[in-house]
Amino acid sequence: MPNDTAIAALVQLLGDRLTTSEADRRLHGQNETYYPNTPPDAVAYPDSTTEVSQILKICHDHTCPVTAYGAASSLEGQHLALRGGISLDMSRMNRVLSIQPEDLTCTVQPGLTRKQLNEELRATGLFFSVDPGADASIGGMAATRASGTTAVRYGTIRDNVLAVEAVMADGTVIRSGSRARKSATGYDLTHLMIGSEGTLGILTELTLKLHGQPECITAATCRFENVGQAVACVIATIQCGIPMARIELLDHMMVRGFNTYANAGLPEEPHLFLEFHGAPGAVAEQMASFEEIAQDSGARGWRTATTTEDRNALWAMRHNAHYASAALGPGKHIWPTDVCVPISHLAEAIAQSQADAKRLNLTATIVGHVGDGNFHAGLSVDPNDADEMARAHTFTHTLGETALRLGGTVSGEHGIGIGKQDFMTVEHGPALTYMRAIKQAFDPKGILNPGKLLPPEFLQEAAE
Numbered sequence: 001m002p003n004d005t006a007i008a009a010l011v012q013l014l015g016d017r018l019t020t021s022e023a024d025r026r027l028h029g030q031n032e033t034y035y036p037n038t039p040p041d042a043v044a045y046p047d048s049t050t051e052v053s054q055i056l057k058i059c060h061d062h063t064c065p066v067t068a069y070g071a072a073s074s075l076e077g078q079h080l081a082l083r084g085g086i087s088l089d090m091s092r093m094n095r096v097l098s099i100q101p102e103d104l105t106c107t108v109q110p111g112l113t114r115k116q117l118n119e120e121l122r123a124t125g126l127f128f129s130v131d132p133g134a135d136a137s138i139g140g141m142a143a144t145r146a147s148g149t150t151a152v153r154y155g156t157i158r159d160n161v162l163a164v165e166a167v168m169a170d171g172t173v174i175r176s177g178s179r180a181r182k183s184a185t186g187y188d189l190t191h192l193m194i195g196s197e198g199t200l201g202i203l204t205e206l207t208l209k210l211h212g213q214p215e216c217i218t219a220a221t222c223r224f225e226n227v228g229q230a231v232a233c234v235i236a237t238i239q240c241g242i243p244m245a246r247i248e249l250l251d252h253m254m255v256r257g258f259n260t261y262a263n264a265g266l267p268e269e270p271h272l273f274l275e276f277h278g279a280p281g282a283v284a285e286q287m288a289s290f291e292e293i294a295q296d297s298g299a300r301g302w303r304t305a306t307t308t309e310d311r312n313a314l315w316a317m318r319h320n321a322h323y324a325s326a327a328l329g330p331g332k333h334i335w336p337t338d339v340c341v342p343i344s345h346l347a348e349a350i351a352q353s354q355a356d357a358k359r360l361n362l363t364a365t366i367v368g369h370v371g372d373g374n375f376h377a378g379l380s381v382d383p384n385d386a387d388e389m390a391r392a393h394t395f396t397h398t399l400g401e402t403a404l405r406l407g408g409t410v411s412g413e414h415g416i417g418i419g420k421q422d423f424m425t426v427e428h429g430p431a432l433t434y435m436r437a438i439k440q441a442f443d444p445k446g447i448l449n450p451g452k453l454l455p456p457e458f459l460q461e462a463a464e
């Protein structure tokens, strides 16, 4: 194998924390979607920044690919070692390094998951807000520029990372940003690393913003006769400036998925799942304002969830949307895709995607963080059915084109990975040349997560 010499050197460094076992390689080749298993040549489990630096130095010297691995929940195949080499499993670097309650910040290692972090923060009265549903690692979330249900109120991970420590392709360790809330000192490498999908460097520490736990939290649901009414309600709510903590849309197919997967017993109509945060008076006021808008939009079946158990049950159901979509096509895989549009075009984008799914004879669910104009379609596909895969590809492509035509983007949160590279030229045009130059400057040998994010050159040439 071409990477054998690097692997031999890594065994010297890591001992049994470098494995080439078939089982571990296959485990690290799995993904949550329809991509075939893609095992790396070996899996490394570093314990420290120093070890990450040593690993990268060895891999750089031997031109051996390195793909960082967090919790493997990414949905565009980002963590798959497409060109072999090393899967750099960050799970042992999972400590909270410090918490500064007075500054509302903490510094953590990248392998820590968001649930582990919130567990550690519980006694402080603070919480980390970014919630992509899956129990993703903080490093993976930063690398994919994740968001989720609470971004409408608290921002995406991009808004919640103040500083990073990163190991560059040749093993050099850098720091960018600080614990201060803002800085005006040169190029913003912190935010360049966020969303770079492990192609520019390996994140080894992150300093995060925290938020105070709200005094009062109330969740609620309501339903509508059609998606148009639900979306009209969302648009009016956002335009009125009601500070929604969560506002999630589920179309009737998604509700059918919940009924099938979790016996939810919900009427199969479009629903909004909502959450309000604040002081008790403020929450009551927000809910009253929302209810007025909802009624004008045709909402019915208003239900609230005030106890922690009821709220947790509601959001657990929402967070299982991926698996509930899968329940609609037993034995099939889910091809998830997301786009994000300006909120004023949300209704048009959703209506178009529903019509496309029907036209292409695909089973599709729609669910979304619609307060941000971001929604997901989950297609049931059989990877061995070439015709169905072609129709799913047409759906995804048309949805991306629709988002761009409406002034949006082909991904609000899932990222590019393998699945959306052919959109990069269309969305970014000449800016892609500068992205390529950045990659070249950061990783001249191309060892960091090769084959991801930037499309192969020939795609760009074909588009010119």
Ligand SMILES: Cc1cc2nc3c(=O)[nH]c(=O)nc-3n(C[C@H](O)[C@H](O)[C@H](O)COP(=O)(O)OP(=O)(O)OC[C@H]3O[C@@H](n4cnc5c(N)ncnc54)[C@H](O)[C@@H]3O)c2cc1C
Residues within 6 Å of the ligand: 032, 067, 068, 069, 070, 071, 072, 073, 074, 075, 078, 079, 090, 110, 111, 131, 132, 133, 134, 136, 137, 138, 139, 140, 141, 142, 143, 144, 145, 146, 147, 148, 149, 197, 198, 199, 201, 202, 203, 204, 319, 320, 321, 322, 323, 413, 414, 449
């Ligand atoms: C059920 C379900 C629901 C989801 N819902 C959402 C959602 O609502 N919003 C959303 O944004 N996403 C969602 N996702 C996708 C996923 O959770 C995110 O993409 C997440 O941020 C990935 O984190 P991870 O730790 O699993 O990273 P991985 O999948 O392991 O890796 C993702 C990428 O990050 C890189 N990476 C990992 N660690 C590092 C590091 N330390 N340094 C540099 N690069 C690194 C990897 O190389 C890879 O390119 C969902 C996924 C599932 C399965």
